[in-house]
Amino acid sequence: MTPATASASARFSLQRWWSIVLKEFLQLRRDRVTFGMIVGLPIMQLLLFGFAINTDPRQLPTAVIAADQSEFTRSFIASMEQSTYFKLVGTLPDERAGREALMKGEVQFVLTIPPDFTRRLLRGERPALLVEADATDPSATGQAIAALPQLPYRVATHDLKGALAPLAGGRPPFDVQVQRLYNPEGITQYNIVPGLMGVILTMTMVMMTGLAMTRERERGTMENLLATPVRPLEVMTGKIVPYIFIGLIQSTIVLLAARWIFSVPFVGSVLAVYLAALLFIAANLTVGITLSSLAQNQLQAMQLTFFYFLPNILLSGFMFPFAGMPGWAQAIGNILPMTYFHRMVRGILLKGNGWFELWPNLWPMALFIVVVMAIAVRFYRRTLD
Template identity: 80%
Template sequence: MSKSATPAAKPAGTPPRRPTRNRFSVQRWWSIVLKEFLQLRRDRVTFGMIVGLPIIQLMLFGFAINSDPRHMPTAVISAEHSDFTRSFVAALENTTYFKVVRTLPDERAGREALMRGDVQFVLTIPTDFTRKLLRGERPAMLVEADATDPSATGPALAALANLPDSVARMDLKGALAPLAGGQSAFDVNVQRLYNPEGITQYNIVPGLMGVILTMTMVMMTGLAMTRERERGTMENLLATPVQPVEVISGKIVPYIFIGLIQATIILAAAYWVFSVPFFGSVIAVYLAALLFIAANLTVGITLSSLAKNQLQAVQLTFFYFLPNILLSGFMFPFVGMPRWAQWIGNVLPMTYFNRLIRGILLKGNGWTELWPNVWPMAVFTVVVMTIAVRFYKRTLD
């Protein structure tokens, strides 16, 4: 190489040349934008949440959520069957708040139906009602309401106020017209059971136990598998002879104790802070909470097996949590939702837990009344646990 091609040496003591600051490049910026779009396209869970969450919220809030429920199940106990009593029952259904679904033999059967949650209202027509009415003795009917959720029963009971006068004017004509004038020809006595004062906290605070346990249990276990995978410790599990059931159950047990601690804190606050009545068994509360915790932990483990990272696990948790809080009867009356929304709600364990915890605390329900809401949660837990084991085997492969 010739001497002329050799670069000139820098004089001694010359400071190094600082690189000039690059200006903003639209080309580089657009490359980064395209890169982010490509990553979003590869992340199917995130892309599904972007599209799925708005659709679910629109469907739930637009069609499923109804704060003014109609056609609520009503039972009738009638000691007589006259034209006037049949006219009153028809007028009751014409308000669109009541829907007669069954006829019960006596008051005891009606109270049991209310405790189980089979009906929302029970109408009792006493013996000799029509005879006393025609004599001008102003007989009274009785409407018993399951008032554990004041927002569900309030508008319906308000519609009963003008019903006696309208029915009397329609049926008491001719020689009987004087009975319909002035004072009401008969009365409808309303008895709000289980929450006579209509205190909202009595309904909300027990339901909060289901909300808090669902959120914490699903999220904590949802991050369990993904945390192992991101930290690289999953390979250690893969190298050991442990079975999928052993891994999953081993990860669930510590969170069961955490859930029971949370349940204890919520119960203490409900009793001492919010003065929620406690008519049922403490053992029944903890057994119901234990079953509900197990159901949510199996959901969390299943979601963590499906997710590739912790961000996806959190996204799937919210995707599961949203229908639970909206379709379980916690925020809005379950009986006011359309049939298809109730089908979805009947799949979720939080729906049954809300009925269990409110039934135990407010109604003092025993095992006979609790069983219809216990076995669906048990079946849900077994099914989801089976799915979790199958997906864990798939990750082993």
């Protein structure tokens, strides 16, 4: 190389620089997964944060136990619905049915009207209505509970006229007693810490499994594995088992921290928590295996993991109230296993839910595992070909 050539190569060349730029654009165009993430992630974040996230949930499912029916009770129920915080979904026969509905998560509120409510109201005795709230998530019920004290004034304005006008007076004609169940102090940690178990397991299980498969493919050890007489299902389940133990260790760490650091109550069975965690770990590992079959390298596996993790953390009810999301967002959330796991672990720890209350959340997660595992086996066979 002559001194003139060396001097020319040492100088910054726009032509060489532009060649590198074009090469990178070509590389991005060939990497369809990365290109999809560049376009897909901003769109997903805009849709989720712009439309799905709502910190002031309304239309919360409410049931009524009506032992007394009159124009006053009907007016109060109508005022609840007009406030837009409550949505009447049905009536219940007794207090036991109301508690069961709250424990299963079928309703957020139960309004109980005592049998002598109207008679005591007309006598000026200021009777009380009872509103029981599922307060496991304080952010989901806080605004609705704050709206309740104003509703008796609406009933007084609407119904206590003429000869009944003196009953209105300056005070409300009746009281609304609110009973916050399962988290009466409204402590946020009681809701967040159990939910963190689902977040941690989702992030680590999906990522670790996805990287494990793609790592073998990049290092060339996958060919040695394929040369052995093993079936795709045997390979995938064999790779999953070690991570199950890792997931159980992580669950134990979260449970110990919840009990001894954050003082989260353990009302239900710890064994039920571990069985729910085991099922949830299996669901996440099947997702990780499937994503690893789609990814060509570890970078793509991490990108797909994040693409899966984002809707889980936003639409499962962990960060934002599930009841406050629009219908389409709830439909997506009802596909994700983290949604059901959050309901189960919070229900076990805070409500003491048993298998009868857990079953509506158990079978969707089991179905998710079967469907995703079938997809993983199919894509794995395609990878073998």
